[in-house]
Amino acid sequence: MPFAQTQQTQQTQQTQQTQQTQQTQGGPGMAHAGQGGSLGLSLTLDSVALTLPGQADPSVSNHVPLPSWEMAWARLQPLHRHIMMTEKLAEGLSVAMSNSAADTVEVKLDGAVICEMTSPFPSDPNAPDGAAKAKAALQPVLDRRWLRAERAGEIVAQQTDILSFLGLSYPMSRYSHPMTMAVLDAVLAAIGKVVVQAKHLLNAPRPIQLSSAVSPIIATPAHAACPSGHASEAYAMAFAMEALMFGCASTELRLIAARIEENRIFSGVHYEHDGWMGRKLAAAVAPIFAQRLGLTSTAPTVAEVDQYWSASGETGVWSAYAAHQADPSQTVEWLSGAPEKTGGLNPPAPTGRDDVLAIAMQKVAQEIGA
Template sequence: MADAYANSIMVDALILGREGTIVPEHHCYAPPLPGIDDRLQLERWEPWVRAYIAIGEMMQGITLRKAPAGHAFQVLSSASLIAEVGRPKRTTFEKQIPLVLSWAELRSERATEIMAQIDPQYAFWSSIVYLHPDRTRRTFELINLVLQFCVYVEMRFKHAMGCYRPVEYNAEVQPMITTPGHGSFPMGHATQAYAVVQVLKALLELNPAKHKMVIDQLERQAARITTNRVIAGVHFPVDSMAGRMLGIALGEYFVGRCKSGHKFRRRKFLAAGIDNAPHTDFNPFSGSQNIHGSAFYSEAAGANIMKSNLMEHLWDAAQYEWMGRFP
């Protein structure tokens, strides 16, 4: 939002330049005003303006509330469930402390990665699908929107759950980085990483058969980013499990707001599953943690997600950058 001309020399020069060149003339040549809410006007605005507009659009109809039954919290859109996260028992977190302490053995090995992944992991996604700040500017914009949308939702979940960090359970955890000043459960890094994977798979139109390696690398990178937060000592494995589900659900919803033909999946993280097996570590590649249905997760197809014309425009602008890249 900085003004490149906002310095005294340039301001004075512009004033003098105008006074030395203008003549009395009142002819106007601005084009006709556009239609109300014309999505093409998005191209006239700066990226930060488009971001505010898009986040407002994404949050329309969103409700964040306590679930009608049990210790759970929900995110809905126009009364249709996007995701529900159940909160594990305190004893589950206590029994996961040995897992956190065990993962700490990898801190020296993963320290560089952990530090590099504190902020959004653009470099890591770029290394797989070749994002570039000049060549794929609109894709970067879209990913930023995904991340902002996730933060709005995940922070509300973290507040609702009110779960403590590992360092608040055991003095030997001693995190290697500053423990964030918000709740532990569900994990925000997992939510964001998995949401971005969902969006990239749809944006690049990756085919599970033809582009298996690309999809596999994106998902493995998301899992590694997630696990690194446990290694750092700021999260429990169960935070990863719930964050993964929430991220996938939000990513699917984001795609549905940009493209027609997508349904609500009504995803749930089942706290009873982890409460009954509290020593379970995060392993998204295990059949026992199948996101489509297992002791820890459930889903059920729902109504169609309502597409947004504004979001579709931003999606199309980003997708144009990938024409012919993944045939």
């Protein structure tokens, strides 16, 4: 998850770093019509420009060309679009320590609590059962050590890339679906802004800090453990992709997200509790993001995650589904076998130049054939 060297989305960060490098080292934003920028080319162009009349048209003050919102949006640098979409998605979200419960943070939208997240064990070493709760949190991590080898490839790849795995459910790339991927990058970064604050406030130590027996097989991030950034991001994107591509719950997307979540436990850098809190957070922000993107949320509610879906990994998905199905008060289908698109996207028309998400979603609708 993001922090000094974000795991928030190392993927999005790397994209930003690449774009920033391109901007400062002659990338697309500084390229001329026929080649990249250089001092030699600039001097040569200047010598040609000086041979031209160099006089302004007398009527220039009568017509100042203003590009349409769509054209202005299309001309923006990818990094600038990313920042603007991220800020719009995350607008009004804040994180603060709870005043009524220890080791608890509250996620708020415009001051109203939408989700509470707790630490995997008490931060006070003198708290009742504190040591026992820490040991209980650690044991599932130790139990999974023996199965690391079969997950090692996934674990390493997912340190910097979770989108490729979620993409198993829907074929897309930055070439075929550039704006769709840009929107998903913004979803990733928006939830990352919340996660980094929650991690800092809960300040839960990593498993290796409790016991050297954990022996993680990847580098342990320097920032705190809870909530899991990978879990938060994987579920947030899974819920966004459900709403965007299918318009209904997707078994495949939720199972992939669950596997990404559990791989962080297998690797030795997270507790099961961290994934649960990440799942809760994703469920809390999913309807907010969906509404701002002009979509209908398909995510479970925070209460449903608390009631049915506290177990980690793929087993957690199936057990949550079974418990939800067994509850006679529930009528909404939680999972689907192989989702088909239930209807075309119909994003709202942009209402102004700052309606950047609606502008982006117009392009997304074209890319996914809605």
